[in-house]
Amino acid sequence: MPYVESRGNSIRVKWWSGEYHLDEDGKPTKRKRYESASGPEDGVPFQDEDEAYNYGLDRESDVRNKRNRPKSQKMGMEEFCDLWFKSLDLRVQSDKTYKSRLKAVIKPYWAAWAVDEITPIAYDAFKTYVTKKYSHNYSKNVLGMFKMLMDDAVVKYKLRDESPIVEQRRRGRYKKKQTRRVKKRLPTEAVHQLAVNAHTVWGFTGWAYIWTIAFTGARPPGEMFGLQRGYSSPYWPAAEPDPEVREEAVQRYEALHAMRIQYQTYLADKQAVLAAPKYDSWRTLVIPPFLHEMHEAVLGSHDKPWTFVSMTGKKLLDTNFDNNYWYPIRDGAKERDSGPRYKRWARPAIPAVEEMAGEDIYRLRHWHKAKLDEPGDIPKVAVEDRMGHELPGVEGVYSEVTVAMEERIVDYLQRVWEKEVVGAGLWTPPFPMPLPDDLLNAAPPLFSRLPVLEYE
Known part of the structure; x- marks a missing residue:
């Protein structure tokens, strides 16, 4: 029962908190721990002893019904x-x-x-x-x-009896919930213009970079920046370091070109590191012959461990990619004449791609997904696996991607290129001049020596 004490004009009530005092070893003793209050609210005193007594009864009821939270269990x-x-x-x-x-x-x-x-x-x-x-x-x-x-x-921690976040059913006028953002239509001509602009800004590497995202759905920037020479189609799967994976992949992709999404790269504490792809979505992406040829040309133009390097041959992670690459490619730029001293930085005017106004380069990944959905005969499991997603439910458990499905994807993407780019008469650049024989015959590093944070 609560105990009420009056001292002058103040009234105080004590009640058992449901806890016991602890001994020196931290074990509970038989001595009860009490809590007290001089009013129902801070700064508001009890009006009389009955109010104080009833307040104490309510607190003891909370203890009996486990509605209380003892002070020792309270946490800021x-x-x-x-x-x-x-x-x-x-x-x-x-x-x-x-x-x-x-x-x-x-x-x-x-x-x-x-x-x-x-x-x-x-x-x-x-x-x-x-x-x-x-x-x-x-x-x-x-x-x-x-x-x-x-x-x-x-x-998990039992610091509360229930969450303060109350989910209520809708009240008032109905408002349709927008489950997906309405995207602007992105025709192949717009993607081509992005690639042309990238060629103006960045050379053949930029041209190949845009088409790689558009025809593989690889996630920019992490997976694209992290694509290493050894995991690109001219070298993989022969360069696969795991012998069991290599043997199986060589047999499976004997008649197909494929690149491997093994890492993404980003800055951690101002240091470049390699990490597993987003959601641990390691995957192999079969690619059409035209894209394989682009990768051969890009890798033949430098000896770095990365597939795509910056304008100066460095890691893309070291660049301000949005400002110096993506924004001029997407939004256009004025003609730049740097004079004879900086002649290599001069470039013609670049037109803006209106369909991509304000969009992130990630939009090209969405374009790839839409392209794979267009024909209607590419199995969903193959499409989602290519995007690095897992199908939910029974379909995701029992379905698997077969070689025939991957061959269908390659044939379809190659036809898209031949019909919507080459067949439409859109401009394509000449391939880079071959490198000197001594550089071509040298053995460039296949993999980066960055710290690996594959399983963080």
Whole structure:
């Protein structure tokens, strides 16, 4: 039973918290731990002893029905965010992203709150604050992370009885939910113009870079920057370092050209590293003969371990790719005459590609997916596998990509090129001049020596 004590004008009530004091070894003793209060709210005193007594009864009822959260189990949001973040197993880039969102938004907002003090009303206020202050995508990601925090606080760490995020059924006027963004139509002529612009900016390497994304669906920039010589079609699968994989791949792709998506590359702590592809989507991409010939020409023009190198022959990861490559390719640029001293940097005017206005280079990957869907007779499992996706449900478990499916993809993509580019009379550049014999006959490095973070 609660105990009420009056001292002058103050009234205080004590009740058992449901816990016991601990001894020196941290084991519970028989001595009960009590909590107390001098009012129902901070700064508001009890009006009389009956109110205090009833308040104590309610707290003891919470203890009996396990609705209370003893002070020893309370944890501040800042401490919880730090402990939660340390418990995660993330890739380097995801680690930086999560840490940034916690530090920039979640921890400052909830700094004065305990985990179990956050109510649905408080969460709604937080949601309004975030959605008004930040962009749609950023606020969506922050709120999604906060939901993970609260779910773990309830299920995993038992710091709350239930989440403050209440999902309600729709009320009011119906609004259709947009499940996918409406894309502008992207004709082959527009992709060709991007490739022409890339040739103006970057030479034959740029021309091949654009068509590689468009006809393989490889993810830019990570997978494209991380494509190494040894995993490109002129060398793979003969250069495959795993003997078992090499033997199987040589037999399977004896009559086909294929490149291997084995890594992506990005900066981690200002250092270039190799990591597994997004979602661990290692895959082999069969490619049409015209693209294989482009890769042969690109790799014959340099001796670096990367398939695609910068204008100066360095890693693309060392460049400001958007500003110096993609934006001029997409948005066009004025004529540049640098005079006799910097003659090699001169270039003609570059037209903008209106269909790609404001779009990311990732749009070419979407174009590839749409192209594979057009004929209607390429199995879905082959398309999704090529995109680095997994089919859900039974279809994903029992389906597999066969050689016949890959041959169908190669034949179809080659016909697209011959009909929509060559047959349409669109411009194609001459292949680069062959290199001197001593360089061609040399053994260039097949793989990069970057630190490998394949399993982070």
